[in-house]
Each structure stands twice: as C-alpha cells, then as structure tokens.
Amino acid sequence: MSIELKNLSKKYNDKYAVKNLDLNIEDGKITVLIGPSGCGKTTTLKLINRLIERTSGDILFDGISIDNIDKIQLRRKIGYVIQEIGLFPHYNVFDNIAVVPKLLGWNKKKIKNRVKELINLINLKYDEVINKYPMELSGGQRQRIGVARALAADPKILLMDEPFGAIDPINREVLQDVFLEIQNKLKKTIVFVTHDIREAIKLADKIAIFNNGELVQYNSTLNIIKKPKNEFVKELLGKNAELNFLEFVKAEKVIVNDYKIIKSFNEIKVDKKSCYIVFNEKYEGFLTESDIKNNNYYLRKEYINYNDSVLEGLNIMFKRNIHYLPVLRDGRVIGILKYDSILEE
Ligand SMILES: Nc1ncnc2c1ncn2[C@@H]1O[C@H](COP(=O)(O)OP(=O)(O)OP(=O)(O)O)[C@@H](O)[C@H]1O
Numbered sequence: 001m002s003i004e005l006k007n008l009s010k011k012y013n014d015k016y017a018v019k020n021l022d023l024n025i026e027d028g029k030i031t032v033l034i035g036p037s038g039c040g041k042t043t044t045l046k047l048i049n050r051l052i053e054r055t056s057g058d059i060l061f062d063g064i065s066i067d068n069i070d071k072i073q074l075r076r077k078i079g080y081v082i083q084e085i086g087l088f089p090h091y092n093v094f095d096n097i098a099v100v101p102k103l104l105g106w107n108k109k110k111i112k113n114r115v116k117e118l119i120n121l122i123n124l125k126y127d128e129v130i131n132k133y134p135m136e137l138s139g140g141q142r143q144r145i146g147v148a149r150a151l152a153a154d155p156k157i158l159l160m161d162e163p164f165g166a167i168d169p170i171n172r173e174v175l176q177d178v179f180l181e182i183q184n185k186l187k188k189t190i191v192f193v194t195h196d197i198r199e200a201i202k203l204a205d206k207i208a209i210f211n212n213g214e215l216v217q218y219n220s221t222l223n224i225i226k227k228p229k230n231e232f233v234k235e236l237l238g239k240n241a242e243l244n245f246l247e248f249v250k251a252e253k254v255i256v257n258d259y260k261i262i263k264s265f266n267e268i269k270v271d272k273k274s275c276y277i278v279f280n281e282k283y284e285g286f287l288t289e290s291d292i293k294n295n296n297y298y299l300r301k302e303y304i305n306y307n308d309s310v311l312e313g314l315n316i317m318f319k320r321n322i323h324y325l326p327v328l329r330d331g332r333v334i335g336i337l338k339y340d341s342i343l344e345e
Pocket residue numbers: 012016017018035036037038039040041042043044195
C-alpha cells in the first residue's frame with residue numbers, strides 16, 4: 001500500500017514539528033526517515049497512524065485521503081513498533097502476540113496457527129519462548145516479539161520508530177538481518193525511523209533526510225550517497241558513506257542481469273553477454289566473455305549468496321581477479337555482481 005504525504009504540516013502552538021512535507025512512500029519498500037533529534041520523524045509516523053491530527057495538508061493511502069478512511073480500519077492496516085516495545089508485562093509471549101487477533105475476534109485455532117507462524121518468522125523457538133513473560137526475555141527477543149505482535153493481523157504497513165535503538169550493537173546487527181529476511185518474504189510498506197546512518201544505509205530502499213521539520217533530501221540510498229544535496233546531508237552521511245554502503249548493503253540490492261544461463265557450452269553464442277552461468281540442477285560455475293575469447297573453458301566456481309554484503313563480493317572479485325560474480329538465493333542464480341556497475345543506478 002503506498003502512502004503519499006502532501007504538503008503535510010503539524011504545528012504545536014506556533015512551532016512547526018513537520019512543515020510542508022511532500023513524500024511518496026512506495027508500496028512494498030523500506031523508507032527510512034533520518035535526521036537529528038527533534039526534526040519531526042516521530043511526528044510524521046504519528047500523523048500517518050492518526051495518533052495525532054495534522055494541522056494542514058493531506059495523507060493518502062493508495063490514493064485515498066485519510067479523512068475518508070475509518071480510523072479503526074486504518075489502524076488495522078498499520079502495525080506499529082517502538083523502541084521500548086511496550087509489551088504487556090503481565091501477558092506471556094503468546095498473549096502479547098495475540099492481542100490484535102483476539103480483538104478482531106479470530107477463533108482460537110486461527111490465533112494459535114498465526115502465533116506459531118510469526119514465532120517461526122522471527123526465528124525463535126515456539127516451545128522455548130511461548131510461555132515466558134517479557135522480563136524473562138533478552139532485549140533482542142523482546143524486540144522480535146514486538147515485531148511479531150505488529151505483524152499479527154497482517155497489516156499492509158509497518159511503522160517502526162527506532163525499533164532496535166536500545167539493543168546492543170551485536171544483537172542489533174542480528175535483528176537487522178532477521179528484519180531484512182522478513183521483509184524479503186512479506187514485502188510490507190515500511191516506514192522506519194532511525195538516528196543511525198549505518199542502519200539507514202543497511203535497511204533502506206529509500207532514505208528521507210529531515211532537518212527542523214522539513215524534508216532535505218529523498219532518494220534511493222545510493223543516489224543520496226552519490227549526490228548529497230548539501231553540507232548537512234554530507235555531514236549526516238559521514239566520511240565513510242560509500243564504504244558503509246559496500247559493507248552493509250546486501251548483494252541482491254545491486255545485481256544486474258547481464259548474464260545468460262546455459263546447460264552446456266554449446267549454448268554459448270557471441271551475444272555480448274558479459275557472463276555465462278552453467279546451471280543444470282544446480283549452479284556449476286561461470287565463464288566470462290574474456291574466458292570465451294581466450295578459449296579458456298575452465299569453469300569458475302565462485303559465487304556469493306544474496307544476503308552477503310557487497311563488500312564480501314568485492315573481496316572475492318579482488319582475490320580472484322574477476323569482474324563478475326554470480327549471486328545465488330536458495331541455490332538459484334538471481335543475478336550477477338558486476339564490478340563496474342556496483343555504484344551505479
Ligand atoms: N506533544 C507535543 N507538544 C509540543 N511539541 C511537541 C510535541 N511532540 C513533539 N513536539 C515537538 O515537535 C518537534 C518534532 O518532534 P519529533 O518527536 O517528531 O522529533 P524526532 O525527529 O522524532 O526526534 P527524536 O529523534 O528525538 O525522537 C520537536 O521540536 C518536539 O519538541
């Protein structure tokens with residue numbers, strides 16, 4: 001479900017918390033809102049969820065104004081995850097996740113199946129956690145339960161306000177990876193607030209940079225890194241933005257399809273593909289255009305997985321002195337990393 005913010009403003013007394021905000025949040029993508037404290041990120045999330053009312057402008061969901069959507073209907077379409085998650089301390093994990101399905105009047109069997117499915121999705125073991133109370137869980141586990149709870153009624157939109165902010169750096173990385181896996185499967189429309197530029201680079205399809213209630217720049221992660229609009233954006237990105245990008249962004253985000261899959265060498269034609277991938281039941285290896293020109297039909301075996309970082313891919317390329325690298329997901333080729341075009345869009 002897409003969300004369009006149109007000339008949206010929110011004033012408290014005489015001061016703008018959000019000012020003349022135009023933002024098209026794409027369906028099925030992760031949009032990250034980032035900026036200094038007090039710049040209006042949380043206010044924007046609350047406006048979308050109608051926890052607070054706007055002063056002026058409009059918010060459209062798949063083209064329909066928020067004024068024409070029933071508040072309860074709207075909330076059902078939206079899951080909300082916050083930093084100190086707010087799990088109910090006297091409910092066990094099962095009851096915490098089941099809050100919304102129970103409100104919706106689902107039957108017991110449907111609720112149990114859904115809770116099981118969600119525990120599986122967030123990579124926890126059902127029997128180990130299901131009867132525990134929030135205080136018996138680690139911070140990371142609590143946060144996962146919070147995500148499961150927000151997803152319980154299968155909302156189309158997920159609003160996440162610094163959901164991993166209070167987690168230590170190592171567990172944070174794990175949670176981010178789990179989160180990306182979940183998004184890969186579910187393709188929700190996600191608006192994610194963070195302070196942490198590394199987190200933004202890792203998770204975002206698009207980044208919206210805020211300052212003083214106003215939108216400074218909105219673009220794909222790579223375009224922002226390549227063309228920061230002004231000094232403020234440059235400073236926010238920091239010195240190592242390109243390196244962060246290579247380190248944190250998953251290979252699948254920068255693949256190209258400039259390759260051909262073949263079952264035998266007979267299928268090789270001079271059709272200007274940069275790379276031929278030999279694939280029978282499973283991946284066997286690849287040849288590059290120059291291998292073919294040089295009559296070198298010795299299959300190269302390297303590849304990386306879709307969720308490895310681009311930097312890992314580059315590492316292999318440097319070591320093996322190659323410019324291409326097949327990217328696999330569940331044993332299938334989903335594209336190639338191409339040295340020349342990694343930082344292109
Ligand atoms: N209920 C309120 N009453 C008055 N002012 C408010 C209220 N809520 C927010 N503000 C002000 O609106 C501005 C934007 O706040 P908001 O919480 O959206 O910022 P933020 O970018 O999420 O900050 P942080 O990263 O610190 O959470 C701030 O100046 C804040 O003080």
